[in-house]
Amino acid sequence: MSLLAATVLALAGGGAVLAQDALAGKQAMIVGMHYVVPPFVGGTKVRTPEAVDTALAEALAEGMRARLVAVSTTQVAATAADPAAPRASLIALEPQQSLPATLVTIPTGYKAGAMAIMRTDTDITSWEQLKGRTVCLSEGSRYVGKMASQYGAIEMVKRAPADSLLALRIGSCDAAVHDNVMLEQLLTFPEWKKFSAQLRPSSVSPLVFAVPADDAATVAATKRLAAAWKADSYLAKLNQQRVRDIAFEVYLDQNVPDCH
Incomplete structure (x- = not known):
């Protein structure tokens, strides 16, 4: 504020x-x-x-x-x-x-467009490989529903980005999907280096x-x-x-x- x-x-x-x-x-x-x-x-x-x-x-x-x-x-x-x-x-x-x-x-x-981040040792290398995997998102995201309909992912919708990203860190989900603008800035922090594997947005809006x-x-x-x-x-x-x-x-x- x-x-x-x-x-x-x-x-x-x-x-x-x-x-x-x-x-x-x-x-x-x-x-x-x-x-x-x-x-x-x-x-x-x-x-x-x-x-x-x-x-x-x-x-x-x-x-x-x-x-x-x-x-x-x-x-x-x-x-x-x-x-x-x-x-x-x-x-x-x-x-x-x-x-x-x-x-x-x-x-x-x-x-911005949808971007996914994951642990660096993930075996997910494409959006299509999210099928059957758990993806964390947050309320208010324009990508809620799309991960399931487009890629067959299992969506876990959290209250806010912090809750989604925390779930990723403790292993509750395989990937977290948010705006690329936010995630790119987040990945500049040293403490997020271990979660810097990513799926880039195919388009931005x-x-x-x-x-x-x-x-x-x-x-x-x-x-x-x-x-x-x-x-x-x-x-x-x-x-x-x-x-x-x-x-x-x-x-x-x-x-x-x-x-x-």
């Missing part, structure tokens, strides 16, 4: 300041997302979520001086025909999906904001903020912080040795 706050403060001091008059009276920004992170419950373990969607939406809402209201894209679609239902200001999704002309696509700058075309203020503000993120290398910094947090969460929870 400190990284997000610092980024927004930096924007407020530069040329990416969002027009107050264009956004006056905008109390809440409704953002449809693939996965809505459940609210934190006191007494539970702190966990960094799978996707960057929430972090980007939070930064965008704060930069636009609005309150973020996250809803699932399924809910957005279900209420789209209801004129009385609140309309989503933005919808974060992948551009491969069919988008109506009523939406403007704005790239966030984040591109850009994450975009899809904004209603008739919401000119939000379209303009989102474009400005996305440009500012690019100029400030915001996404690289965000990923580095997320990976440090995930690695630390695994470290705190690993009370048994790595599998041998």
Whole structure:
């Protein structure tokens, strides 16, 4: 959260300041997302979520001086025909999906694909060899369901990346599948050298904001903020912080040795 706050403060001091008059009276920004992170419950373990969607939406809402209201894209679609239902200001999704002309696509700058990591002594050398093997993923992953349907893997869905990666370390699964952007950064840490065997993504997908075309203020503000993120290398910094947090969460929870 400190990284997000610092980024927004930096924007407020530069040329990416969002027009107050264009956004006056905008109390809440409704953002449809693939996965809505459940609210934190006191007494539970702190966990960094799978996707960057929430972090980007939070930064965008704060930069636009609005309150973020996250809803699932399924809910957005279900209420789209209801004129009385609140309309989503933005919808974060992948551009491969069919988008109506009523939406403007704005790239966030984040591109990722499914990557698997395993122990270096694994006998798995291709995605097809995941058939019948246990693959750990986490809630909110776009790859949940795909490992089973495409490769015949046995999916084990954990609460968050830290739980999935911990399961890999202690031998509960043969591979862990997450975004390649996150895993590539994780593998730069010495303590992950023993788990650096990998299956590379065959393709990557850009994450975009899809904004209603008739919401000119939000379209303009989102474009400005996305440009500012690019100029400030915001996404690289965000990923580095997320990976440090995930690695630390695994470290705190690993009370048994790595599998041998």
